[in-house]
Amino acid sequence: MAQNTAIKVNETSRSAVGRDGVLDIAARLFREQGYGSVSLRKIAEAAGIKAGSIYYHFGSKDEIVAAVLDAGIQVVHESMREAVSELPEGTGPEAILRAAIGAHLRALLDVCDYSSANVRIFGQVPQSVRDANLPTRGAYEAEWDALLSRLQNVGALKSDVDIRRLRLMLIGALNATLEWFDPDRGSAEALSCTYADVFLNGILKRQDI
Amino acid sequence: MAQNTAIKVNETSRSAVGRDGVLDIAARLFREQGYGSVSLRKIAEAAGIKAGSIYYHFGSKDEIVAAVLDAGIQVVHESMREAVSELPEGTGPEAILRAAIGAHLRALLDVCDYSSANVRIFGQVPQSVRDANLPTRGAYEAEWDALLSRLQNVGALKSDVDIRRLRLMLIGALNATLEWFDPDRGSAEALSCTYADVFLNGILKRQDI
């Protein structure tokens, strides 16, 4: 079980993973097992190299983790920004919010190990690593705040909600789905839809629906 | 810094912490620093005893963590059940939901290290420890499912929402506040109110409000 878990990319080069390959594997392992449980030995083994070789690509474990964290935010940020900017001119506030929510959730639950790893391990890494990730996080948060402010200014959102608090609640709630989401019980797309329904209109039964 | 951090309970007994005292300290450290960063040596030092002495009270680190996790759920479960059962006869569905949300959030954000430690470290502990906590978690989840089903059956909640999914979204969102809640920016009580507003009625501005 310990000697042949690595899958080589192809046969011409023996373990031609490179820096990015190591990073991909690290992101996957961090997402699956958390920060504390993933040692450099595990990463190396999964990459088909020896632990010491990692230090050719990275200066420390923290450097790997920091790179994973930054990439994770960038992926979801990109996904959200594109989803909103691609909307046709004149799209209504509700549809804009749904697009943003969907993009965030899809980046998290589908495909990307980096963004899910970020959410999963951010609270587990050393303080210095968290601090290093803060600027990148801040940029994404600012994107959300700008979007929410815009919608509030045009009168689409209730005016008594604090934007920062609203953003924290929204992103926090979306990120929490990572802990229990199961694709066998419904797609990320469907979950995104349910979530937007609840967040936009609430769960109480109303006369006007 | 390493020799006198322990505060003795009183002067008559030197480090009379006992099993419960060790557990209290462990819960606080787990909440503050996460599972991986808290060693038995740290717990012992904070308790004013030596690491080896821990094994008089507990058989392993996992046994300590498991005890903390179970107590954490029990506290929040108790808090939520009492808050709902104390409501006067004939309380409306909306007020019932607000009470349950408030109780969960207060147990998490005020006072209790155990419940916040549970949320914080559950995803970090070994699989066997997580499994041991599942029955206790399940009982609390069942309490929520029963409450939500009841409200849906009397027509207070939208009828197209899956109860399990609704509970996962709700509790997940509430738990996420732990990551960013800051008492200097508003009380847990106030946050609970904002949260209930959003969850019950949504964030879109509506004509009927």
Place this chain on the structure above:
DNA sequence: GTCTATATGGGGATAGAC
């Protein structure tokens, strides 16, 4: 770029004195 070998430190856990 990757290897082997190793330094160094900290972790959980146990044994036996007091």
Place this chain on the structure above:
DNA sequence: GTCTATCCCCATATAGAC
């Protein structure tokens, strides 16, 4: 109940050969 002493394992990280 707590101490000291110690075992054993695994972690990050480094050095130098290939």
